[in-house]
Amino acid sequence: GAGVSQSPSNKVTEKGKDVELRCDPISGHTALYWYRQSLGQGLEFLIYFQGNSAPDKSGLPSDRFSAERTGGSVSTLTIQRTQQEDSAVYLCASSLEGIRELSYNEQFFGPGTRLTVL
Amino acid sequence: SQELEQSPQSLIVQEGKNLTINCTSSKTLYGLYWYKQKYGEGLIFLMMLQKGGEEKSHEKITAKLDEKKQQSSLHITASQPSHAGIYLCGAPRADKLIFGTGTRLQVFP
Numbered sequence: 001g002a003g004v005s006q007s008p009s010n011k012v013t014e015k016g017k018d019v020e021l022r023c024d025p026i027s028g029h030t031a032l033y034w035y036r037q038s039l040g041q042g043l044e045f046l047i048y049f050q051g052n053s054a055p056d057k058s059g060l061p062s063d064r065f066s067a068e069r070t071g072g073s074v075s076t077l078t079i080q081r082t083q084q085e086d087s088a089v090y091l092c093a094s095s096l097e098g099i100r101e102l103s104y105n106e107q108f109f110g111p112g113t114r115l116t117v118l
Numbered sequence: 119s120q121e122l123e124q125s126p127q128s129l130i131v132q133e134g135k136n137l138t139i140n141c142t143s144s145k146t147l148y149g150l151y152w153y154k155q156k157y158g159e160g161l162i163f164l165m166m167l168q169k170g171g172e173e174k175s176h177e178k179i180t181a182k183l184d185e186k187k188q189q190s191s192l193h194i195t196a197s198q199p200s201h202a203g204i205y206l207c208g209a210p211r212a213d214k215l216i217f218g219t220g221t222r223l224q225v226f227p
Binding site: 004033035042043045048050055056059091093098099100104106107108109110111112 | 217218
């Protein structure tokens, strides 16, 4: 496909369970981002990958959240022992190169995974 | 408080009317991205402004960047139902984008 894809599109889980969210970026894009969008919170940055390494993990809200990227392509965001406040839409984006101030570098977003923790 | 504030938070207009959405930063802007989001979908890139005073248009949507005021405005001319959605501004900060609070636009016939 031509765009960023994410799976699953919807995930309902029980509090305390672990979940894995997947992102397939656009082929050839070196940079990959995870964001979270909650009601009333706007769009929050979680983590940024350049290749397989994550130079910026500053947005991960707790140590229950982790992410990895393999082969410079697919990324998985894992949330352990989910809590109700984790309910949100998790968006993935990719860009050809990393975002830099004063340089144009469009981020292409996936459709998101809607996570509901009961 | 949010680094990027958008106003208004919500807007309901009649089809055919013009409207403006503002995005104000509390810090220096090194470019500004505008995105649109429809419910249940990802963000769709509209345009990116790089320099102060720059103005870009895409169909009936025009955006302008005022570096001195640390502000960008997005103007829609002759709004249509297809313009409905959430408009988000994003500013590059180091290696990521930070986003504004969003403006929800509804257009009724």
